[in-house]
Amino acid sequence: MPMRSKPGKQPLILIVDDDEAHRKLFAEVVHSLGLRVAEAGSADEAWHRIADEHPGLILLDVRLPGKSGLEILPDLKKKYPDIPIILITAYGDVREAVEAMKIGAVDYLLKPVDLEELETVILDHVGRGEELATKSRLPPLPPHVVCVSAAFQKVLETAYLVAQSDAPVLILGPSGSGKEVVARLIRDWSSRREGPFVAANCAGLPESLIESELFGHVAGAFTGATADRMGYFRAAHGGTLFLDEIGELPLSVQAKLLRALETGEIIPVGSEKPVRTDFRLLAATNRNLEEFVKTGRFREDLYYRINVVELTVPPLKERREDILPLAEFFGRQFARQPVRFSPQAMAALLSYHWPGNVRQLRNAIQRACLLAQGNIILPEHLPPEVAALASSGHEATQECEEGRLSAVERATILSTLAECGGNRTLAARKLGISRRALIYKLKALEALSPPSGGDQSR
CATH class of the missing domain: 3.40.50.2300 (Response regulator)
Structure with a gap:
């Protein structure tokens, strides 16, 4: 004592x-x-x-x-x-x-x-x-955002700090990892929270119309321009403009974007009169812009102008603590009721490398809910490449002896805890380990109290 x-x-x-x-x-x-x-x-x-x-x-x-x-x-x-x-x-x-x-x-x-x-x-x-x-000085997160992993926590802490200014932010990360989720949080935490949030996917804009889409045009500027068009920049006046896949912008448009950032003015297509607009720029890309600069595909001056603050959203494989909370959220979303994952299904979800990140996980859970036709998700309900990693739960424990938790052990612990209604003492008895050992393992999982997460696939 x-x-x-x-x-x-x-x-x-x-x-x-x-x-x-x-x-x-x-x-x-x-x-x-x-x-x-x-x-x-x-x-x-x-x-x-x-x-x-x-x-x-x-x-x-x-x-x-x-x-x-x-x-x-x-x-x-x-x-x-x-x-x-x-x-x-x-x-x-x-x-x-x-x-x-x-x-x-x-x-x-x-x-x-x-x-x-x-x-x-x-x-x-x-x-x-x-x-x-x-x-952590983060305010309460909205219910659609998962932040269990330390890796994502660090990103959001930096995002919260930079949200207080109007500095441009460049958000890096693979496709489907949640770059737009971070961008929207920055807007929501900023003084521009009451203003518009205008999102444009640069890769999805037709090259022939991209200037018009971004900067607007006046009637008669080109064939088919029967009326004035505001464009994304003016639509974002007083708020935030999010340019996703900014690395896909043509060089000619990059020059106009640089001018808009430096002067706060844009010139609509077909006009010679500049128009002032007040916006905060957030940009995102899954490309290596430094390499683009070296090869002449992206303006160096624009790169440094938009990269005042750089955030990198880690891929899902580097924030595995978020996988099960996200899966549970998507399950509730698609099944319209709480869903349960078998230990083997949890092991498969945790073991898969998720090249498509949160977007791929979302699609996998949607598929599982359609096939399950109930609230129990089994390995056979998951996509074949994910289900192939399911295990009966009797793997070698070398990883655990080295101080890490195997995917199967993670799944077994979480499943047993759920079966015991959250009673860690009873769960430890069922698992055949001491209560203190279970608490230690739960800390390693960082998943004892996952928030109800959401769609971070954008």
Whole structure:
């Protein structure tokens, strides 16, 4: 048992529970860890204790007199974003717990609480408020965006920082990895959030009409131009212009784009009069623009003008923690109900290299939902190239011995946890490992509390 530290030298743990017996039991655990304790029996009392003592961690029961723990959680996180909150529920409703984690809880426990697990959770999170506040300054993500992996988290943290300015941003990454999702988040986090978001796919614009599409034209500028056309640049006035596949722009149009960025003016086709427009440029490409510059396919001056800030969205194979949360979201979307993946199907999804990235995953899950005609996804419902990687779950464990988790082990852990209603103690028993070992593996997965992700295929 850890030795107690001197009073006042350790963080304060606030226990919010209307059951006095539970409060006293939890308080003993906290005391045994050498930490200080405060108690509250209701939401109102909790608010007063937090304001007076600013605890280092809150154990928050769901069922409270008056307002419930779930009802006060968003307000608590808004007012005290640096205080970690652990949700405690007696009903074993994992959906409720996951929902709480999406709006701010850092962990959850199910009653009856395993006291050893309570100790572990407290030690995992106590004193981490300042670290968590500085580690990620992201606002709550919209429900259609998955960010479980550390790789994608870093991209979004940078995107949030650059969103505060009007500097051009160049978003790099393979096709289907989610470049437009990042671009839209930058707009949503910027001062131009109320303005238009105009997206143009440069690769999809006819070369003969690309200038007209981008810069507009006046009536009579060419055959068929019977009326004035505004164009994408003017349509984005006061907002954000997103040029996808910017590497496909012809050199002649690149020169016009450079002028627009430098002067804030465009000249519609068939006109000699410049038109001022106020826009913020976000550009994206899956091409190597540096190579394009060397070979003369892209203007060097334009490259440096649009590349004030560069973001690289990693391919899905480099952010595997996002695969299952994305698959679950797409499954709900296409099946119109929650779907479950068999351990073998999860193993296949995690093992496949996904050359088409999130877009390919989305298509694979759509196919699976059509073939399954229910809410259970099996390997045979997945595309053949993905289903071929399914396994019975009895692979060699060399990867695990080296400190990594095999795809099958990942799938087995997640499936067992789901079967046990989120109870990690019971899941550990079924898996034949210690509870602490399971918690360690869940940390490695970074998938204990995946948000309800969404379509990042653009």
